[in-house]
Amino acid sequence: MKTSLLAIPLAIASCCSLVACSNTTSTTNQPASNSVSAIAVSSTDSQLTQFLEKEWQRFISQNPEMASYYRLGDDTLHAQWSDLSLDAINQRHTDDQNALAELLAINKASLSKAQQLNFDLFRWQLEMAIDEHQYQSYLMQVNQRGGVQTLDNFANYVPLDTVADYERWLKRLEALPTVIEQTTVLMQLGIDTGVLPPRKTLSRVSGQLEKQLVENAEESLFYKAFKQLPEAFSEQDKQRLQNHAKTVIADQVIPAYTAFTDFFNQSYLPACRDTDGLSEIPKGREYYEHLVKYYTTTDLTPDAIHQIGLQEVAKNRAAMLEIMKEVGFDGSFDQFITFLRTDPQFYYDTPEALFDAYLAVSKRLDPELVKLFGKLPRMPYGLKAIPDAIAPDTTTAYYQPPSADGLRAGYYFVNLHEPGTRPKYEMEVLSVHEAVPGHHLQIALQMELGELPMFRRLQGFTVFIEGWGLYSERLGYEMGLYQDPYSRFGQLTYDMWRAVRLVVDTGIHYKGWSRQQAIDYFTQNAAKSKEDIINEIDRYITMPGQALAYKIGQLKLLALRDQAENALGDKFDIRAFHDVVLGSGSIPLNVLEANVQEWIDKQLK
Structure with a gap:
């Protein structure tokens, strides 16, 4: 899984994608053998279901921003940021490798057709994440579209309805200096290894950082969430939350951004590359x-x-x-x-x-x-x-x-x-x-x-x-x-x-x-x-x-529609075609192609 605060919903909204998994094996893989009993199939299906649920809980626990964005998981997650320490990044990589081994130990042939697809999709997601780790993309933590310099915007996505919600957001603000420090360590390692973004695009970040450097805490972008608290809050709670926010912003948040801005402008930006393409970093061509x-x-x-x-x-x-x-x-x-x-x-x-x-x-x-x-x-x-x-x-x-x-x-x-x-x-x-x-x-x-x-x-x-x-x-x-x-x-x-x-x-x-x-x-x-x-x-x-x-x-969707219209003629129903395309959620193109072909075959019977 991608390890970067750029993977939080700020970027998700821009990309309209969550974890963009890649290629997978076809749905035409061998189905479960007829000799496998229904009880055995059910048992194996249950085994995969439990595995996927466990892995989902791991995912949201390691990506608490996602938990907040989708309003999932334990409330304690909504007071945390992703751990961006190098140890945690390497541990997640190890966890992915262990998860893949556990998945492959499940007897795929005993799974139902629907579960075989779940198996294939999750396997590819893990394999892609494991493969990506070698390229050290996690060392490039900021760009002009987001990073620690725009985390104030995350207040637009987290739950902020109750006093407890605001208290959890304050805990995130208290933890922000740690996130910024971890980000700095990764970016310094990027300088040391040559895994760096282009200076031309990254130069925009300086202006974004400048917006975080204010003299008065009430002028901070992080204080915007506290300016107009819900009317249902008592005056005592409003005053307490606002005072706490001012203290955290003044004593912790602004100093952390000041130090990071100095590092960014004086060390990181000058070290960034003059070239534009990914092929210019170590293993860049293979990474592309x-x-x-x-x-x-x-x-x-x-x-x-x-x-x-x-x-x-x-x-x-x-x-x-x-x-x-x-x-x-x-x-x-x-x-x-x-x-x-x-x-x-x-x-x-x-x-x-x-x-x-x-x-x-x-x-x-x-x-x-x-x-x-x-x-x-x-x-x-x-x-x-x-x-x-x-x-x-x-x-x-x-x-x-x-x-x-x-x-x-x-x-x-x-x-x-x-x-x-x-x-x-x-x-x-x-x-x-x-x-x-x-x-x-x-x-x-x-x-x-x-x-x-x-x-x-x-x-x-x-x-x-x-x-x-x-x-x-x-x-x-x-x-x-x-x-x-x-x-x-x-x-x-x-x-x-x-x-x-x-x-x-x-x-x-x-x-x-x-x-x-x-x-x-x-x-x-x-x-x-x-x-x-x-x-x-x-x-x-x-x-x-x-x-x-x-x-x-x-192009694939247009080709599949042409294929269906040509094969079905007067039997083609655009509403039914679209329902088939969207009926399995977001899937790889080869799985989509198999689904549409199966639908065409059924219409022709």
């Missing part, structure tokens, strides 16, 4: 190959994915040129993109107007879902603005899943920073990806699959989650969206954006491309704003391989 498999659940090579990207870019560009003709634009492709980036008609003047427009788009989506899905999630979703402290350095939008206890809805977060860089023609396509029928519909449905073990209900495969989000963008046509040619161009822009990712991600991390070369290629091929493009390229540099999942997953 690992991440490609991890994020796509395929055996595609980086070179093959690069070529797929070039083909998809060419296809999208041809479709974009057709829309240019439709609107009668007299100029080159570059001039048309400049027109879209600069003409005031495509932008809102204020953050408030932009937010209201997102609300209006979201309201139009929900009634259209019944045409495409037989089963919809019970959990609703809401719309929120991305916090101001992180908005300048993060993406256009992201999705935050609901809590597992059903007390917090899902949320679609939108970036209102500099509304003049957020085009109107992107709003529909962005909303179907992040909200419905994209991330909220898929993830909320997955969380409601009560027959699945917890690791499958609350964890996922990026290629499925993001592939579904990108596939959902095409469903906007069937939902009556994209009526305006510029909105259709927006949909193509987003598809082009994901195609460009295949080219630039592999280019940066495997083919020696520079950051500027990647920015230039993106700028030449997509009508995204300059700010968005730079943020996106810096994201790909920081999160190698993750960006590949979107297009690879979407």
Whole structure:
């Protein structure tokens, strides 16, 4: 399992994935032998169930941020941070190795078909985590998208409803200096071993750290959670909690950040590398190959994915040129993109107007879902603005899943920073990806699959989650969206954006491309704003391989839909097809393919 505070829900919300497991064996593995008695099968199934539950408890106990985010586990977990000491990291690696040995001792042939799939998925998750440990990615603990410098934002995700909740949050604040010290030790080891991020992207962290250095505790980002305490609290409790917070922040939190900022600016940032690609760190090329498999659940090579990207870019560009003709634009492709980036008609003047427009788009989506899905999630979703402290350095939008206890809805977060860089023609396509029928519909449905073990209900495969989000963008046509040619161009822009990712991600991390070369290629091929493009390229540099999942997953989903439509003809039911695709939760692409083929075969009988 990944060992970093970057794996807490701040990053999860951005990536729309929890633990992004990778490839796994097919569901067509040999089923249980007919000679095995039902009692024996049941006994072995029970053995695996108990093992998976034990491992789930280990996972949340070693990742207490996850326990808080999903409101799970013992209350004591909600007062803790993950242990980032090197001893603890190595112990988790040993625990993973021991868990794999215990799993392999279970007789897979005696398991039911459903449990064989659980066995395969968890085995691959463990094998990928064990393999990743050798690359020491845990030494790169901060980046412009998160780390100890943005932990104040975690107050937006933890339960803060009762006096006891605030007391547990205060215990976390008291423990924060230890987390910062452990982070410093790991980053120093990164300096010593050469496992370092690029200086160009990491330079943004200095500004984020600066926001933590305040003279008055009441001005601290960590004090925001205490400014307006629930009205139900007694005045005595309010005063006690606020005074305690001020003391902890002034005496412990701010001094810890001051020391860390000095280390970061004076030692770490100067030591970071001038290169951009992962291949420039020790074992970096092999690590990227690992991440490609991890994020796509395929055996595609980086070179093959690069070529797929070039083909998809060419296809999208041809479709974009057709829309240019439709609107009668007299100029080159570059001039048309400049027109879209600069003409005031495509932008809102204020953050408030932009937010209201997102609300209006979201309201139009929900009634259209019944045409495409037989089963919809019970959990609703809401719309929120991305916090101001992180908005300048993060993406256009992201999705935050609901809590597992059903007390917090899902949320679609939108970036209102500099509304003049957020085009109107992107709003529909962005909303179907992040909200419905994209991330909220898929993830909320997955969380409601009560027959699945917890690791499958609350964890996922990026290629499925993001592939579904990108596939959902095409469903906007069937939902009556994209009526305006510029909105259709927006949909193509987003598809082009994901195609460009295949080219630039592999280019940066495997083919020696520079950051500027990647920015230039993106700028030449997509009508995204300059700010968005730079943020996106810096994201790909920081999160190698993750960006590949979107297009690879979407292409598989589109191919499977074509396969089903061609095989079934008039018997094809889009609602039933989508229910099959989403009915097993987030799964690797080969498992998805097997599920769809099984469904097709049943329809043809």
